[in-house]
Amino acid sequence: MKILNPKTRLFTIASMVCFTCLSFAQQGTVIINQDKEITQLLDLKTKINTSEDTSDRYKIQIYSGNRSEAEKTQSTFKSLNLEMPSKLVYETPNYKIWVGNFRSQLEADRALVKVKAKFPAAFKFKPKKDKE
Numbered sequence: 001m002k003i004l005n006p007k008t009r010l011f012t013i014a015s016m017v018c019f020t021c022l023s024f025a026q027q028g029t030v031i032i033n034q035d036k037e038i039t040q041l042l043d044l045k046t047k048i049n050t051s052e053d054t055s056d057r058y059k060i061q062i063y064s065g066n067r068s069e070a071e072k073t074q075s076t077f078k079s080l081n082l083e084m085p086s087k088l089v090y091e092t093p094n095y096k097i098w099v100g101n102f103r104s105q106l107e108a109d110r111a112l113v114k115v116k117a118k119f120p121a122a123f124k125f126k127p128k129k130d131k132e
Contacts, residue, residue, distance in 0.1 A: 077097065087099075
């Protein structure tokens with residue numbers, strides 16, 4: 001292999017640096033033309049996904065009984081700060097406390113382990129669909 005003289009090396013390095021600087025000097029703008037209905041559709045999908053009344057979701061029941069005890073249980077649950085929503089539901093003749101709104105059985109099982117530490121009678125279930 002032939003060794004280049006210092007002037008040729010310097011010229012080669014300077015050329016490479018200039019070429020590199022010029023090749024990365026690209027600028028441009030991207031314009032997205034999107035139908036307004038797509039934004040509305042995405043907003044609707046977000047609302048549906050966060051809705052508590054969505055079917056095919058799992059919940060955890062931590063209490064079933066009279067109203068005063070149900071309210072106390074719900075208050076105790078909220079004080080634990082487990083970052084799960086709780087809901088007082090009346091199904092004749094009992095008041096029930098339902099916790100969470102889980103998309104998968106695995107997600108519900110993981111939450112059930114945390115909840116059972118304080119509420120040993122808790123169990124996971126999937127609410128029946130309302131028939132209108």
